Amino acid sequence: MTRRPGTPPLPRLTVDGAHVPPSHLARLATRTARELAATGARPGRAAALACDHPLTAVVTALAADAVGAPLLLDGPAPARRIAPAAVVRTSTSGEPVVTGTRARPLDLPEETAAVFWTSGSSGDPKAVAVSAAALAHQGLATAARMGVTAGDRLLLPLPLRHAYGHSVLRVWRSTGAQLYAESGFHLRGLLSRLATEGITSLDGVPTMYRMLAAEAVRDPETARLLAGPRIRGCGGDVLTPALYGDFLTATGAPLHDGYGLSEAGPNVALNAPGDLCPGTVGRPLDGVRARVTGPAREIEIDSPSLMLGYLDPVRGTLDRTAFTPDGWLRTGDTGALTADGRLTVGGRVKEVLVVHGETVAPALVEDAVRTAAGVADAAVVGVRQGDRGDTVWAFVESPDGDPAAVAGRVTAACRHRLPPHVRPRTVRVMTALPRTSTGKHDRVRLRAWAAADRLAAAA
Known part of the structure; x- marks a missing residue:
């Protein structure tokens, strides 16, 4: 791979405990850059990284930078969400495999160097375009x-x-x-x-x-x-x-x-x-x-x-x-x-709870919930009750086989640590909280569950 003037030599890399010689990394990056260029990846025409293998991810980033192509990152299926010129996956040995696409690539602003997707933890994921200067x-x-x-x-x-x-x-x-x-x-x-x-x-x-x-x-x-x-x-x-x-x-x-x-x-x-x-x-x-x-x-x-x-x-x-x-x-x-x-x-x-006219950060309630024995993690959401503000729901992750006992301990912990109007009105215990691809609590899904349960209870 030909380095741009002033670019430092390739740093040292170890993947899953195996050292990657700089010469091998350079050869992979050069080959991948050549293959990206052959598919039409260039400034404004993106290369999509469609796997999480560390070696492929590193090489693809180096190669995309070498040809000036925007790098599409994250998202469950980035190649289907934004039409790229090339898609990069990994071989059984962990090395990149470049394929072109039949669909016409989307023309991105030429200053775009990478596109990330937001987690979508509180709404629809959005594509974030950043420049090379911003990354540097x-x-x-x-x-x-x-x-x-x-x-x-x-x-x-x-x-x-x-x-x-x-x-x-x-x-x-x-x-x-x-x-x-x-x-x-x-x-x-x-x-x-x-x-x-x-x-x-x-x-x-x-x-x-x-x-x-x-x-x-x-x-x-x-x-x-x-x-x-x-x-x-x-x-x-x-x-x-x-x-x-x-x-x-x-x-x-x-x-x-x-x-x-x-x-x-x-x-x-x-x-x-x-x-x-x-x-x-x-x-x-x-x-x-x-x-x-x-x-x-x-x-x-x-x-x-x-x-x-x-x-x-x-x-x-x-x-x-x-x-x-x-x-x-x-x-x-x-x-x-x-x-x-x-x-x-x-x-x-948009996640701040409004209870009796007072704004409350969910983290305040979550910290209290996590002090209860048997609680591995917690996420708190509010369900709006007309002009009466939010009803507080606590979703609790626990390995304990007795959900009722965990819920009881959570209620007691919140009674000890929180004022009455901030305490969760409902505590739902589960083996695992839903999360986004980045590991954040999926509050969109939690809020939908809470709203559905409230409607079912009212029926």
Whole structure:
């Protein structure tokens, strides 16, 4: 693969424990770039990554960049949602396989370098178009905030098709660090990498860290290994105070959370080693500004990493209605800025509960629910009752075989920790909460279940 002037050499890569020689990575990237170009992938004509294999994902990102083709990422079937010039899948050996498409490719704005899909946790997923400059700034600014250098070893058990995983890929490319990309989260495999590879940075989502904290309680060696990395990044969903405290108690080491969204790069603010403030999501990255506006206290962002706009998957046009007249992004999240410039996040504007005229963040109720014995996770939604505000429903994930007993303990915990009007009126216990492809609670489905149950009860 011919590198652009000034582009650093290919960094070091290990996939599922197997080292990938730089020469082999370069050959794969060169071959894939040639095959992408042969299908017509170029600026404005996209290549769709249709698999999660780490090697294929890395090579496809390098190859798409080499030919200037937008890279379509995420979504259950990206090749069917936005017509690409090429689709990249993986072979049995994990290497990329490029195929052309018969349908006419969608013409994207030529400045588009990648397209992510939002999780759809609170509405329909949207296609987010970002530029090469935005991706480059994101990698450099994130690396600078977290202090990542070429000497670091980054362990990533997350899909590279999602904005969070792809942001780590950008850090890897901008610093020359060694990346340990995993096909998924496997507890024993992750602990083995921590024990043998000198890992300095681990990234994961709250559900992963919840399992790791539980294992650390049972096994002192697990606790020691988890305390080893300098960075334990946690993203993809809200890091609750309860999980932060549980992990810290179990390992003696903090989690480094932050705030981000696909539309903003994704990283906006991060809690970094040596600059950590629990209860906040840290300071905005260099070059990023945040403000809080309006009665809902909505967070708005100005950043070099902002999206170009939402991409219409049929017409290829950009929708910029999420931007203010002066060019700031309306995030849809509530929050506040502390006196020393740190950001706090309350939740989605559309998910805020309104109970007896008072606005309540679902996370406040969820934290109380999670304190009940037998509760592995919880998600709270509101069902609007005309002009009377929201009725609070708690959906509880529990391995306990006695749902009635779990529900009773949840009710008791909420009675102890919450004022009467905020307590859940209904507690529904299940073995697993529904989640989106990025691991977030699927609140659209939960809200629909609650509404259906309410209608059934009224019939």
